[in-house]
Amino acid sequence: MAQKVYAGVTVDVNEEGYFTNPSQWTREIAAEIAKEEGIDLTEQHYQVIEWLRKRYESGEALSIRSINKSGIVDVKTFYQLFPGAPLKKATKIAGIPKPASCV
Amino acid sequence: MANDKDKIKKINIICAKGAIEDVYATLVLGNGAVMEGIETNIFFTFFGLDAIVKNRMDKLHTAVVGNPALRLPGGMRMPTLLGVIPGMEAFTSWMMKKEMEKLDIPPVSEFMELITAGGGKIYACKLAMDMFKFKKEDLCEYVSGILTVGEFYELAGGEGSHIIFT
Structure with missing residues (x-):
């Protein structure tokens, strides 16, 4: 399992950068992932x-x-807030797993 | 992960059939592409036009005659002769829509709202419109335009662009 440092905190992520432990998430961490x-x-x-x-x-x-x-x-608005692939981006920033939904 | 140049950049889907499963295959592929940030064009032609005609789009049916993969609840094959019973097609179509709703698959009009809200484009085929005597006013608000086949190919051009016929 990979680890990444956001806002001075080490968090567990999978190979695509999604959190494997959503409880490690904070608002400050979100801001740094979003910047990426x-x-x-x-x-x-x-x-x-x-x-x-x-x-x-x-x-x-x-x-x-x-x-x-x-x-x-x-x-x-959702597409405007998270341009490109909004659900993937937004869940990554939210520190939760990538949605497995097709719709 | 694929190199940037290997990525699909544009998807162009052609839907020529108007049964629930044909239209939904198109819409799921189209919406999925929009959600991945892929430029998306969907082109409805022939019986597929029903999916973008205002008073038909949310009333699509699935074929109960000549559909060998259709099964009854429980898995038994549905005998073709049962399909001719009045109301069977409407009932089967209702069942399909109910099952889709459970999976959060929206009705056709709402699906198109999601696709176009994300920047996907929906088009009608000019020749089929003429053939079925449809006018622009018959089409739903989500349609961006009526195209000839030449215009469709123009639209579908570019590196990393793919055409899918559902």
């Missing part, structure tokens, strides 16, 4: 990230559709 992905986190980003973490903790599957129904952002 070329994103400056705003309060809106954090709202999405925290929603993703909550959803992950409750064991519910993550899909692009669930974002639309989150009540936090619509899908268009």
Whole structure:
């Protein structure tokens, strides 16, 4: 298992850079991962990230559709906040595993 | 991980059939590409047009006659003759949609909303529109334009671009 240092903290990640232990995550760590992905986190980003973490903790599957129904952002804004591959990027920054969903 | 030059940069999907499974294969592939940050064009032609015609898109059916892979709940093959019973096609289609909903697969119109919100583009085939006597007003709001085959190829050009026929 690989390890990475973010914001002075050593965290466990898999070979793609996703956290293997989501409890090691902090807001400061998120900001540094986001910088690696070329994103400056705003309060809106954090709202999405925290929603993703909550959803992950409750064991519910993550899909692009669930974002639309989150009540936090619509899908268009989600794509703007995390350009490129939004669900992959957002979960990486949120310190949770990469979603295995096809939708 | 693949080199940058090996990566798929653009996906162009052609859907010529209008059964639930044909349209959903198209939409899952298309939405999946958008989610990966791949430029995505989806081109609906012939019976596939039903997927983008406003009053038809959310009422697609699956074939219960001449569909040898169709099975009854429990796994027994569905006898083709059962398929001719009135309501069987509607019932089977309803079942399919119910099962998809459980997996968080959205209805066709909502799926297209997700795809276009992510920057994916949806097009109609001009020749098929003429043949089925559809007008622009018949199409849903998610359609970006009506293209000739030449225009489609123009759109599909470029390095790392692929065409898929579902």
